[in-house]
Amino acid sequence: MSRTTLIVRNDLRRRLRAPMATILFLVIPLAMTGVIGMVFNPGADNRTQLPPIRLLVVDNDKDLAAKFLLGAFDQKELKDMFQVTLTDTATGEALMRKGKASAMLVIPEHFSDDLADQKPTALEVVKNPSEEFLPGVAEEFAATMAVGFSALAQVFADELKVIKSVRNLSLEAVTIADMTPFLEMARAKIIALRSYLSPLLLTVSSSTTTRPGREARASGFNIFSYIFPGMLIMFLLFTIEPSLREIQNERADGKTRRMMFSPLSGLELVTARIFSGWLLGMAVCLLAMGAGTLIFGIDWVSYPLQLALVAAACLCCAALFAMLNAFFRNKNQAGAFASPIILVFSAFGGSLLPLEQLPAGMRWVGRFTINNWFITGCREIMDGRLPIAALLVLTVSGLFFAAVAMAVLPRRLSAG
Amino acid sequence: MQQHILEIKNLSKSYGETVALANFSLDLGKGEVLGLLGPNGAGKTTLISILSGTLRDFTGSVTFKGQDLFADRGLKNLIGIVPQEMAFYEDLNATENLLFWGGLYAIPEKELKKRARELLALVELGARAREPVKKFSGGMKRRLNVAIGLIHRPELLLLDEPTVGIDVQAKMSILDIIRNVGREGTSVVFTTHQLSEVEQTCARIAIMDRGTILAQGTLAELIRIVGEKEVVEVSGEFSAAAFSAIIQQFDGNGMEVLSVTDNQAHLAFADPERIPAMMQHLFQRHLPIADLKIKSPNLEAVFLKMTGRSLRD
Numbered sequence: 132m133s134r135t136t137l138i139v140r141n142d143l144r145r146r147l148r149a150p151m152a153t154i155l156f157l158v159i160p161l162a163m164t165g166v167i168g169m170v171f172n173p174g175a176d177n178r179t180q181l182p183p184i185r186l187l188v189v190d191n192d193k194d195l196a197a198k199f200l201l202g203a204f205d206q207k208e209l210k211d212m213f214q215v216t217l218t219d220t221a222t223g224e225a226l227m228r229k230g231k232a233s234a235m236l237v238i239p240e241h242f243s244d245d246l247a248d249q250k251p252t253a254l255e256v257v258k259n260p261s262e263e264f265l266p267g268v269a270e271e272f273a274a275t276m277a278v279g280f281s282a283l284a285q286v287f288a289d290e291l292k293v294i295k296s297v298r299n300l301s302l303e304a305v306t307i308a309d310m311t312p313f314l315e316m317a318r319a320k321i322i323a324l325r326s327y328l329s330p331l332l333l334t335v336s337s338s339t340t341t342r343p344g345r346e347a348r349a350s351g352f353n354i355f356s357y358i359f360p361g362m363l364i365m366f367l368l369f370t371i372e373p374s375l376r377e378i379q380n381e382r383a384d385g386k387t388r389r390m391m392f393s394p395l396s397g398l399e400l401v402t403a404r405i406f407s408g409w410l411l412g413m414a415v416c417l418l419a420m421g422a423g424t425l426i427f428g429i430d431w432v433s434y435p436l437q438l439a440l441v442a443a444a445c446l447c448c449a450a451l452f453a454m455l456n457a458f459f460r461n462k463n464q465a466g467a468f469a470s471p472i473i474l475v476f477s478a479f480g481g482s483l484l485p486l487e488q489l490p491a492g493m494r495w496v497g498r499f500t501i502n503n504w505f506i507t508g509c510r511e512i513m514d515g516r517l518p519i520a521a522l523l524v525l526t527v528s529g530l531f532f533a534a535v536a537m538a539v540l541p542r543r544l545s546a547g
Numbered sequence: 548m549q550q551h552i553l554e555i556k557n558l559s560k561s562y563g564e565t566v567a568l569a570n571f572s573l574d575l576g577k578g579e580v581l582g583l584l585g586p587n588g589a590g591k592t593t594l595i596s597i598l599s600g601t602l603r604d605f606t607g608s609v610t611f612k613g614q615d616l617f618a619d620r621g622l623k624n625l626i627g628i629v630p631q632e633m634a635f636y637e638d639l640n641a642t643e644n645l646l647f648w649g650g651l652y653a654i655p656e657k658e659l660k661k662r663a664r665e666l667l668a669l670v671e672l673g674a675r676a677r678e679p680v681k682k683f684s685g686g687m688k689r690r691l692n693v694a695i696g697l698i699h700r701p702e703l704l705l706l707d708e709p710t711v712g713i714d715v716q717a718k719m720s721i722l723d724i725i726r727n728v729g730r731e732g733t734s735v736v737f738t739t740h741q742l743s744e745v746e747q748t749c750a751r752i753a754i755m756d757r758g759t760i761l762a763q764g765t766l767a768e769l770i771r772i773v774g775e776k777e778v779v780e781v782s783g784e785f786s787a788a789a790f791s792a793i794i795q796q797f798d799g800n801g802m803e804v805l806s807v808t809d810n811q812a813h814l815a816f817a818d819p820e821r822i823p824a825m826m827q828h829l830f831q832r833h834l835p836i837a838d839l840k841i842k843s844p845n846l847e848a849v850f851l852k853m854t855g856r857s858l859r860d
């Protein structure tokens with residue numbers, strides 16, 4: 132067995148021997164996610180119940196389709212979600228400026244006619260910039276409605292023709308082929324809000340082309356998947372940090388002197404410590420993610436990508452603390468600085484407050500935190516994207532920190 | 548003269564203004580057990596740290612088995628170290644600790660396990676080998692600390708105050724172990740600030756203070772430094788200055804002032820007949836004296852003579 136393996140094995144054995152701290156760091160993020168999630172989600176299911184979205188609606192159409200759309204907000208589920216106020220453009224804009232609403236939905240003039248004519252038309256959503264998350268939901272909803280209406284317009288093209296002919300308006304030819312790419316792109320959103328829309332779109336889902344595999348995911352927004360990654364990375368920092376602080380403890384109690392007397396080199400010791408911190412972090416993180424799925428039904432979407440992200444994040448954490456311990460003078464300094472650093476990282480990096488709710492300045496600073504990159508990467512994976520930036524930033528800075536630690540620490544270790 | 552296993556020449560080391568070692572030189576014969584006696588701050592730990600390679604920026608040279616100790620990392624593997632601190636993992640048991648520290652030396656597993664059992668027997672921890680070390684008493688921990696230093700069968704064992712902070716019985720047991728190790732042919736240097744320990748344990752004793760060796764030799768050789776004199780220890784509520792002023796006026800006929808501190812002084816008398824006169828002299832001048840002891844020549848007297856101060860825990 133190599134000396135590095137021996138150190139790693141010894142570190143892990145000792146952490147297992149006194150598992151309470153590690154177990155706590157595994158349980159606390161789950162508990163906190165549960166509590167915070169419950170605040171928004173008193174029901175038993177996983178579908179979010181955010182605070183009602185204050186939505187202003189300006190109806191410039193006042194015709195059939197607009198009435199249909201406004202009617203949708205009267206359905207039970209949407210009633211809980213949106214607090215709708217009908218208004219006109221000027222008043223609506225004034226209210227938005229005062230920040231009295233999350234978003235304003237403008238139904239354009241001739242909306243019903245244009246739909247019937249299969250002419251392109253647009254629902255306009257004005258978002259309140261100070262509330263980034265709730266307006267997002269409104270926008271999503273509007274987009275879905277637009278798709279729904281477009282689909283309706285096609286599915287019920289014959290009926291609309293009848294309406295149209297009754298109104299004696301000229302008919303323009305719009306082919307389904309023109310609409311297909313748009314429909315395809317928006318399909319996931321339709322399915323996501325299917326239960327809201329099903330009375331309206333009963334026949335829609337079967338009439339659109341199906342892309343397999345995505346349906347399972349689009350089962351709704353899960354508040355826990357929104358909160359949990361932030362908690363996870365914060366407690367991952369807490370889990371990994373002691374493994375590296377051990378470097379300082381051992382300097383204080385003569386173990387380092389004893390080690391440096393043996394064939395073990397400082398470089399081997401530093402490498403081993405980074406590796407054992409990384410390994411422990413990986414184990415705890417993967418356990419926590421599994422628990423997140425079991426308890427909160429979180430869908431991590433792509434396990435290989437998440438594994439890569441977790442590996443990069445754990446490397447970055449372990450190497451960061453190795454580097455910091457290369458500059459801390461003694462174990463008291465290491466002890467005094469570790470928790471504040473983790474808490475500052477967590478505050479600026481989106482673990483304590485969601486990234487969207489942080490002021491712009493804090494978000495900017497947050498880009499220098501492991502938390503921010505892990506959370507962003509995690510969300511990207513959940514959105515079905517490749518978290519290239521996050522993987523790159525975490526891996527490259529992890530390797531950089533490790534290099535600094537390996538350059539500085541061995542000399543300091545062999546100097547007592 | 549036997550071949551020296553360790554030769555330390557003119558070792559000097561300062562921490563800023565503080566001189567920790569000043570031209571420190573010392574030789575150690577193969578299989579020799581040397582007690583390095585020095586008060587707190589004498590530079591004992593600094594010496595051990597330099598030998599273990601964890602202190603830089605010193606001058607002087609150290610040869611081990613005729614080679615520069617710092618030139619060849621491999622040489623260090625032949626030395627065992629017992630730091631002043633309890634340098635082991637409290638959450639592991641004694642066997643696990645021995646196997647871990649031994650593992651760093653790439654000893655074949657079977658041999659390592661055998662050696663661990665052997666050492667546990669030597670330090671009388673065999674029965675407690677499977678208990679977490681944190682449950683051990685201070686004395687047991689000190690014994691384990693020594694055992695770990697011996698795991699790779701070193702040719703030289705360095706112990707830095709191995710008996711600090713434990714009771715008399717535990718101390719005896721550690722000193723026994725050190726004697727045993729010496730008998731088996733391992734060379735030993737151990738530092739202490741306790742006279743009785745070196746008196747009991749070591750064939751050769753070196754007295755150091757302020758970073759340098761003041762005297763060395765066997766116990767008998769060292770005592771000869773003071774000569775066949777009676778040593779008087781005077782204690783009481785007096786200041787060093789007051790005592791010095793009064794004792795200067797006394798004609799002791801070869802009396803030697805070994806040390807004077809507040810509340811205590813040591814005097815050596817070649818002519819013991821002068822002791823009562825000295826007492827009278829002190830009483831007449833109303834020096835508040837609480838206690839007066841007459842001792843035969845011993846290491847303490849040597850130490851007092853060499854350092855001018857007494858040695859305490």
Ligand SMILES: Nc1ncnc2c1ncn2[C@@H]1O[C@H](COP(=O)(O)OP(=O)(O)O)[C@@H](O)[C@H]1O
Pocket residue numbers: 562565566567585586587588589590591592593594
């Ligand atoms: N890291 C250090 N920085 C500054 N001074 C030190 C340091 N270590 C020891 N010293 C000083 O060096 C001298 C020798 O210390 P040390 O070797 O620990 O003595 P001992 O072990 O004999 O008690 C003392 O005066 C001590 O205060």
Ligand SMILES: [Mg+2]
Pocket residue numbers: 591592593631707708
């Ligand atoms: Mg010391």
